[in-house]
Structures are given as C-alpha cells and as structure tokens.
Amino acid sequence: MNFTSCFSSCFSSTSKPGRNESGGENDQDMCIFTYNELRIVTQNFSSSNKIGGGGFGTVYKGRLRNGTAVAVKVLSVELESMRGEREFISEIAALSNIKHENLVTLRGCCVEGANRFLVYDYMENNSLAHTLLAREQNRMQFGWENRREILLGIARGLAYLHDEVQPYILHRDIKASNILLDQNFTPKVSDFGLSRLLRVDISHISTHVAGTLGYIAPEYAVSGRLTRKTDVYGFGVLLLEIISGQSVVDFDLEHGEHYLVQKAWEMYKANSIIQLVDPTLGMNYPEEEAVRFIKVGLLCVQEIANLRPGMSEALKMLSNEIDVGPVQVLQPGLVADLMGIKLSRKDSSQCSSSNVSSMESRPGLHSAYF
Template sequence: MKFFLCGSSCFSSGSKATIINDRSSLPGEQSHGNLRLFSSNELEIATQNFSPSNKIGEGGFGCVYKGWLEDGSVVAVKVLSVEVESMRGEREFISEIAALSDIKHENLVTLRGCCVDGAKRYLVYDYMENNSLVHTLLGQEHNRAKFSWEARRGISLGVARGIAYLHDEVQPRILHRDIKASNILLDQNFTPKVSDFGLSRALRDNTSHVSTHVAGTL
C-alpha cells in the first residue's frame, strides 16, 4: 500500500518543532494536518523521471534533482538513500518529517514535504537558485561568485543563526554535526540556508538527534 506526504512551510523565528500524533487513516488521505499528500508520479513528472540533466547535487543522504510542480513552483527533490533494514517504518518516518517541516527559520532550508512509496523515500525542498557554497565559493572558477568581505560575513552570521536555532530553540534540540560547504545553500539573494538537519533521526530507527550516521564538524 502506498501513501504520500507533502507540506508547505514558511520560516519565521520563534516556533518549535512539533510531532503530529494523529497517525490514523494515512493511506489515501488528501491531507494530514497542515501537510498535503503527493504521488510519486507527480515527482517523476516534476523531475522528468529524475533525468540526469536535472540532477543538481549528491550527498550522504542521496541525490537531489531540480523539479517543476504543476503550480509552476521550482523545487529540489532529494531521493533518499538508506539501508532498508535500518529504515524507520512509514508512519514513524512521516511523524519525524512532519516535525522537521515545522521547524521554521530564515537560515534553514524549507522542507516542503515528502513522498513515501514502499521502500522509496523522497523529500521536497524549496529550490535554492545559487546552489551551495561548494559551487559558489569553492567550485570551478567559472561557477564562483565574487563575494565581498561583507557578504562573507553575512553568510557566516546567517549560518551561525541557523545552527544556533537548531541547537537552542528547537525542542527537542537538533545537533547538526555535519556542517560543511555542501550543506550551506544560497537562495536568489545569497541568503544562507542550512540543509540536511535532522535527517539521520528521520531515516533510521536506531539513532537519536545526536546522530552517528554522519559525524561531521559541530
């Protein structure tokens, strides 16, 4: 049996992560709380069947593809990669993703929703026009942006604010533990957005918020 989930969220400071406890009648629902259900077919259409030409990134949690939804909005679809035997059940996964989608801050990437199709897991994020710091700051010369010292300072402060929000304001707290250039995305105004927070807990059944799946720099 298949069921799908997608939700929209806008970031504003001061909100707490919440868990959706109503887990009844998930399959076939058109909505679940403030979340919408999407079909895998919609994501396939959005990404042109996950065409290699739409692939915009790849990391420890899977590949990311650019997509266009029916309403014209541009999104980034992450195809999650995790061992089936260690994966959370569908309902537990949805509960965790619902909590992550409720975390709102201007320096965190907006998680718009997800899709569950058997053992397959997809996350849908807002598309970041200026990719990550790996491309715009550390990438090949023709892809680099010229950042002034003031711009670099602004990016650094934005990243710090996003991390501080996860560590100090979200309840329960989330320790990212994998802060690196590829996890710092930039929107069209070069506003920094921290990505990939909380995914180890959402994906795996044997981890806590202090994840051992990706133990990067804290």
C-alpha cells in the same frame, strides 16, 4: 519509535494528506505527495533535471503546478542497515514543525516502496561548497560583505536550532556543502539526515560517530557524546573556511595533509592571523572585523568543548555585541585520523562499516542537498 508512529507524529499538526502538488495554500503547509506527482514534476526523474547525488540517493529539480521550483531528494533505503530510512525520519523530525529564514524549507514527502522522497524549496545558487569554495574565480565574486552576511545567517539558523526550538536540534554535519544559497545568496542550513533531537533536560546524546572529517569535534569522535558544542565546532571550521577560501583539508606530496584549523592556530600564535584572509579580497575588507571573525572561529574549535561559546553567544560575538578582545583562545582540537580513533575505542560495536562509510576525507561536493 517505529517509522509509522514517527511519521504520524511529525505530520499530525502540519501535513495535508491527499493534497495535490500545488505546494499547499501557503508556505507553512506540509504536503504528502504521491509518487506519480513527483514523477510528473521532475519529468519522470529525467537525467536533465538531476542536480546532485550522494550516498543515499539523487536530487532532482522539479516544478509544481503553481510554478514553484522544488528540489526532490530520492533516498534509497538499504534494508540491512536501514540507511536512508533513518535519514528520512531525521529530516522529517527536524524540519516538519519549524521555519526560519536560514533553514531550508521542507515542503513535504512521499513514501513509495523502498524509496523515500523529500521535497524542498529549490536553491538557485546551490551550496557554499559549489558556489563560493569550488575555485578561485568563484571566490572573487564574494566580497567581505557577502561572506559576513552568510556567516551571520548561518549562525542565526544554528542559534535558533540550539536555543529557540524545543526539543533542541543538533545538526551533526555542519559543512560547506550543507549550506545552500537562495537567489539572494541567503544561507540555508540543510541536510538534517544525521540530526538528533535533544531534550532540554539532558546534556548530551550518546550515538555512533557520523559527519565529515575536518568538521568533527574531537571529543565527539572519541566518545560519541553529541552536544550542541559539537555543532559549534563544525561552525567554527566553516567560518575559517569562508574567511580564508581554503579547503578544510589540503594535501601535497611534500608535506602531506594540512588542516585549516591547525594553520589558523599557528598564525594566531605568530600574531599573523590576518594572513588567513582570502587573498582574492585584496585589501577590500575591514581588518579589525576580519580579525574578530577569525578569533570567534578559533574560539569555536577549542579542544575543550566547555570553553567554546554557544551559538547564540558566538552570534553576539560576530555582531560585536560581545567584545572578544579580552577573551583568551586556547589550542584547538583536531581529528586527523578518524579510523585510528575508531579502532582504539573499546566499544568496537560502535564502529560498524556503515559508520565508517559515512565519513569523508574532505567536504562533499556531490550535491547541495546531501
């Protein structure tokens, strides 16, 4: 499907071409903005309004004429690789016709020359990577109740994408910097630039490997077979990260790289899993619930994808609707050397330089919208 047909299909039932920047008559309306409208709302893309940047462009804060604060993502298109264009289309395909409390709201878009613009609701509290996980002082402001509600919200959003919408939506890059927090600290899954649609009658999609090192499911890294269990793995890693307050990948000169998944597994085997809980919480958390959450995280990152729960099942486990006590946890999978895996694959055509550059050694902190 080319850009024109995809764009038309995504907006045929929801867009309001030619609307001004009022944001639409209600929150359901999708707008096609003009470049001049976005230039005005961002004060000519002023550097003072810049709120982030990433590999595909820059994000600016803006304010519509009705006073609504928005985030304007400017995607730069690379003509040779078409990076930026694919991400633009993926975002529209994923978000144009769905709405959920725990998904970022796409208000509209704009096409101008080689640039593609996406307009979202503005998130006052940035991302989990920036607000919760950036430093110890930040973590101290998030008690157990906050972390529990954030994890339940993320799980609800992913369960909606995986089980309630058709075709299903595979996010493909679940990580802390892609979870935004609104003024009430309600989590919103964001950045659908790598997402793929999965028809209900097929089990997987074969695609080039993309995502962030530390969150990538091992079977996906090896085979390029993308399934809903790929997102489940990323969610499991994120869960462990939120509960522990630790980075997905740590590095020190004496021991080299330490992966959070492996650390959690070793604690689980030693029957000391409670030691993984963020020490900034002190003793102000329910130990039984904390153990249950960590066990769900480990179930989500098991090496054998079929053994991982689906997102709806994981949500019920977290909510204690399903008892995880008797459930056996098996060894997690871990991708420690993505380049080594890529070089060993027989089909080297899937290992282009553009794919390699999309990988990160640790969670990105550059922008809440990339």
